[in-house]
Structure formats: structure tokens, C-alpha cells
Amino acid sequence: MTCKAFFLADGFFAAHGHPSFAPRIRRYRSCIKPATAAIELMMNPAKVLFVWDDKDISNAKLGAPEGGNIGIGGTDFLFGSIPHELGKRQAGKIAVLHQTPSNQLSPWVEDIVVPPGGTILATLKEVAGRFDLIVARPGDQLVQMMDVLPPSARVIAWSHNHSRGPMLKWLGLEPRIAAVVNVGREQMLLTRFSESYAKSTWIDNPVYAPPSGDEAVRTCRAVYMGALVPGKGFLHLAKLWPRIRQAVPQAELDVIGSADLYGAASKSDQQYLQKIHQHLGHDAAKSGVRFHGKLGSEKYAVLHKALVGLPNPTGFTETSCLSALEMSSCGLAIVAPQRWGFCDTVHPQHSGILAPDDETYVRSVVSLLSNPASTQKLGHSGKAWVAHHFSHEKISGEWQTLFQSLLTGRPLRQPEPTQPTGVYPHGFLYRHNVLGPYSQALRDVADKLVGWRLKQ
Structure with a gap:
């Protein structure tokens, strides 16, 4: 019939x-x-190309990233570790296109290096047809990529930064952008009134378990880990540290990072360092502060001696903050501002304290340093929480689910709750779309003003 x-x-x-x-x-x-389509995908795994802009990095050893970040920016490290894990777990046929031959990638991925005299766009044009999906960061380079990609290309915009209104609009309207992957739920919710939100989802950044350390050696120490550049807020901590030190005279602060973590330090970065020393004095050791510079695996010896982790104390620019996750995984209790990426990577009941303002921040650090037993208990809880929620096994599964969803037409994961949970000076603009299409421009201006104030 x-x-x-x-x-x-x-x-x-x-x-x-x-x-x-x-x-x-x-x-x-x-x-x-x-x-x-799902059965077909199981028989023929997705072919995925990650486009990594590594022109400012050299000699990065990412062949076995399980040893932890070797002293490069967190985003760059993830462009090595995520493809490595996906390839190792056979979540697809994974390749990485990049520019610097000295950067060593995993044997589990196809390493596509731009040839001498070539460009990343020209090489992309040659190889794009071999892949089902292309993963790249939003920005000018992604816009330029559209000039060389075929109309049938499907691109995942992997958003490691807070994009502004024009970029969010472009991501939403460009038909070849199949998905916008935020690295945190809060980051995604802050874009919920934008054109890109309908094709957005989020996948948390993972962290490797650190080598074990001797818990008995923890002393009254805090650690800052991150770049010494305006966007990462150490100057703000330098201003608050004397108040912490006054309340806890034996407290010491270890600083892991440098101004050239993301490439050569600029003139403004050098001026920023001068401001830091103005607050701490040129003999920072007298303030209980020790600068270790950029560290690789040596950082674990420093982390295992501390009680408290102090990532970016302004929160500005953070979409996830791998430093917070790394410090939690080493058993440190975290104190961070209650905004932006920390809303996802610091749990108030399990891993640390989210402070809505500077007064709460200082009191929280003082309290944790003054009560080592309860602080270590909180640190142990945070270590278990991070291991459960941010493991590479879990996150690799979410990437594989994303690939399947895009290639089979399934809907993308959406967040609950549907409101941002951070405390922002201009939070009203994030919660309400009062001016319709003009609201995003107002948010962008407010973000810049808040960022300028936090960097001073």
C-alpha cells in the first residue's frame, strides 16, 4: 500500500x-x-578543525597537556588541550590549524601549520572543504575567514571574551555561524538580548587534576595567579593587600605571572607594573609579597603551600577564569568578586566566597587566613567540586554532544536560570532591555566605563 x-x-x-x-x-x-543522521555520525565521526591564532606564542609544548598549563594564556592552552582530549577520546577527527611551527601539538590531532610565506586565511581556504565544522574565536580574523570559506561552511564561534554589540549582531546574522559557544553560563546570559543568543550555548572550560601535594605544609599564604596586565586586576589587589596585611600581619602573598604572559609586554603594561610597585613599595617583600614570574609545573609547589586563592580581584574580562579552577583543584579556598565568569567557577557553598564589594572581599580573605582549619576544609570541598564539574571527561562529552547536535539538527543546550546572577554596577542594563535595539550600545558604553574604573 x-x-x-x-x-x-x-x-x-x-x-x-x-x-x-x-x-x-x-x-x-x-x-x-x-x-x-546520528547513526551516520557514529559510523563517520565529525571532522572538526580548530583555528588557533598562535602568532604571539612560540615553543609551547602541548603534546601532553595533562601536565597542566606550561605558562601561556589559558585560552591558548585550551586550543591545545581540548583538541588533544577530543582526539584521544575519538570524539571526532580533530585537526588544528595554526601559524607557529615551534608550537608542539598532540599526536592525537592533525597538525596543520601555515607554510612559510603563507597566511592562515590562505591555508584555511585550501583545507576548509575537508571538515564538517570549524571552531574559531570571534573577532576580526573570524570576520575575514568568511571571505575564504564556502557558503556551506559551518562555524562554531568559541567565545573566550565578552563580545560587544556589533560582534554579537554579526554572529547572529551571519548564516555560516552555526553556534556561539560561550565558556560559561553567566557569559551567555549577559548576551541574552542580543541577536546571537538564539544560536548560543555554553561549555565550561575544563582543568586537569594537579599533582598531589603535602597538605601539612600549608601556611598563612594567599596566591594570585594571572597576567600582570590591566585587564587581570592585580593592581586592585595591590591596593587592598595592605588592609589584609594589617589585619593578618603574618599573611604573605605569592604572585605567579608576568606582564608578557600573552606576548611581549606593551608600554602600557610596563606603566601598569610601575603603579603596582608604587602601592607595594619597591621592596615588595616587606609587604609580604613575592613575585615568582611566569611558572610552568613549578607553580604547584607554590600553590600547595597556600590557603587562599585570589584570582582577578576585579572580575573584569573574566568569562570563566582557569586560574580559579586551577587553584581550587590544588585545594585552595577562593575569594573572588561576585560577577562575570566567577559566578560559574567559584561555588559559595563548595569552593570559596563570592564578594559583592571590596569590603566583603577584604573581610573574607582575612577570615580565611585567620582560620586555617575551616579554610582547608573549604579547599578540600572545592577540589572535589572542580574535579566533578570541570573534568576533561565531562567537558569532552559536551563538545561531542555539540558536534552531534549541529550535524543532526538537534537544539542546543540552554541555561537555567535565565537571569544573570552576578552583582554589577550597571546590572539593571543586563536584566532589562529597556531601550530595545539601543540597549546593547548602552551596555557596551557602561562596560567600558566600569572596566576603565576597575583598571585604575
């Missing part, structure tokens, strides 16, 4: 009081296409 004859007969019986099978048949038929 043909389908047409079946539905005619079914209609006749339904008209005479018999139950119709048509709705059920239509429902089953609607499931056949995605199910068939």
Missing part, C-alpha cells in the same frame, strides 16, 4: 469512529531523519 493510499484509508476509518494512526506515523517519521 502506498503512503497516499494508507492516509486515505486511515482518514476513512477515522471518520467512522476508529482511532487514526496518522499523528503517530507523522511523529515517528519526524524522528527518522535525526536518528539516521
Whole structure:
């Protein structure tokens, strides 16, 4: 019996009081296409190309990233570790396109290096047709990539920074952008009034378990870990530290990082360092502050001696903050501002304290340094929480689910709750779309003003 004859007969019986099978048949038929696509994907894993802009980095050893970040920016490290884990777990046929030959990648991925005299765009044009999905960061380079990609290309915009209104609009309107992947739920919710939100989702950044350390050696120490540049807020901590030190005279602060973590330090970065020393004095050791510079695996010896982790004390620019996760995984209790990426990577009941203002921040650090037993208990809880929620096994599974969703037409994961949870000076603009299409421009201006104030 043909389908047409079946539905005619079914209609006749339904008209005479018999139950119709048509709705059920239509429902089953609607499931056949995605199910068939999923089976096809299992038999032929997704071919995924990560485009890594590594022109400012050299000699990065990412062949076995399980040893932890070797002293480069967190985003750059993830462009090595995520493809490594996906390839190792056979979550797809993974390749990485990049520019610097001295950067060593995992043997589990195809290493595509731009040839001498070539450009990343020209090389992308040559190889793009081999891949089902292309992963790249939003920015000018992604816009330029559209000039060389075919109309059928499907691109995942992996958003490691807070994009502004024009970029969010472009991401939403460009048909080849298949998904915008934020690295945190809060980051995604802050864009909920933008054109890109309908094709947005989030996948947390993972962290590797650190080598074990001797818990008995922890002393009254705090650690800052991150770049010494305006966007990472150490100057703000330098201003608050004397108040902490006054309340806890034996407290010491270890600083892991440098001004050239993301490449050569600029003139403004050098001026920023001068401001830091103005607050701490040129003999920082007298203030209990020790600068270790940029560290690789040596950082774990420093982390395992401390009680409290103090990542970016302004929170500005943070979409996730791998430093917070790394310090939690080493058993440190975290104190961070209650805004931006810390809303996802610091849990008030399990891993640390989210402070809505500077007064609460200082009191929290003082309290944790003054009560080592309870602080270590909180640190142990945070270590377990991070291991459960931010493992590479879990996050690799979420990436694989994303690939399957995009290639089979399934909906992307959406967050609950649907409101940002951070405390912002201009939070009203994040919670309400009062000016319609002009609201995003107002948010951008407010963000810049808040950022300027926090960097001073």
C-alpha cells in the first residue's frame, strides 16, 4: 500500500469512529531523519578543525597537556588541550590549524601549520572543504575567514571574551555561524538580548587534576595567579593587600605571572607594573609579597603551600577564569568578586566566597587566613567540586554532544536560570532591555566605563 493510499484509508476509518494512526506515523517519521543522521555520525565521526591564532606564542609544548598549563594564556592552552582530549577520546577527527611551527601539538590531532610565506586565511581556504565544522574565536580574523570559506561552511564561534554589540549582531546574522559557544553560563546570559543568543550555548572550560601535594605544609599564604596586565586586576589587589596585611600581619602573598604572559609586554603594561610597585613599595617583600614570574609545573609547589586563592580581584574580562579552577583543584579556598565568569567557577557553598564589594572581599580573605582549619576544609570541598564539574571527561562529552547536535539538527543546550546572577554596577542594563535595539550600545558604553574604573 502506498503512503497516499494508507492516509486515505486511515482518514476513512477515522471518520467512522476508529482511532487514526496518522499523528503517530507523522511523529515517528519526524524522528527518522535525526536518528539516521546520528547513526551516520557514529559510523563517520565529525571532522572538526580548530583555528588557533598562535602568532604571539612560540615553543609551547602541548603534546601532553595533562601536565597542566606550561605558562601561556589559558585560552591558548585550551586550543591545545581540548583538541588533544577530543582526539584521544575519538570524539571526532580533530585537526588544528595554526601559524607557529615551534608550537608542539598532540599526536592525537592533525597538525596543520601555515607554510612559510603563507597566511592562515590562505591555508584555511585550501583545507576548509575537508571538515564538517570549524571552531574559531570571534573577532576580526573570524570576520575575514568568511571571505575564504564556502557558503556551506559551518562555524562554531568559541567565545573566550565578552563580545560587544556589533560582534554579537554579526554572529547572529551571519548564516555560516552555526553556534556561539560561550565558556560559561553567566557569559551567555549577559548576551541574552542580543541577536546571537538564539544560536548560543555554553561549555565550561575544563582543568586537569594537579599533582598531589603535602597538605601539612600549608601556611598563612594567599596566591594570585594571572597576567600582570590591566585587564587581570592585580593592581586592585595591590591596593587592598595592605588592609589584609594589617589585619593578618603574618599573611604573605605569592604572585605567579608576568606582564608578557600573552606576548611581549606593551608600554602600557610596563606603566601598569610601575603603579603596582608604587602601592607595594619597591621592596615588595616587606609587604609580604613575592613575585615568582611566569611558572610552568613549578607553580604547584607554590600553590600547595597556600590557603587562599585570589584570582582577578576585579572580575573584569573574566568569562570563566582557569586560574580559579586551577587553584581550587590544588585545594585552595577562593575569594573572588561576585560577577562575570566567577559566578560559574567559584561555588559559595563548595569552593570559596563570592564578594559583592571590596569590603566583603577584604573581610573574607582575612577570615580565611585567620582560620586555617575551616579554610582547608573549604579547599578540600572545592577540589572535589572542580574535579566533578570541570573534568576533561565531562567537558569532552559536551563538545561531542555539540558536534552531534549541529550535524543532526538537534537544539542546543540552554541555561537555567535565565537571569544573570552576578552583582554589577550597571546590572539593571543586563536584566532589562529597556531601550530595545539601543540597549546593547548602552551596555557596551557602561562596560567600558566600569572596566576603565576597575583598571585604575
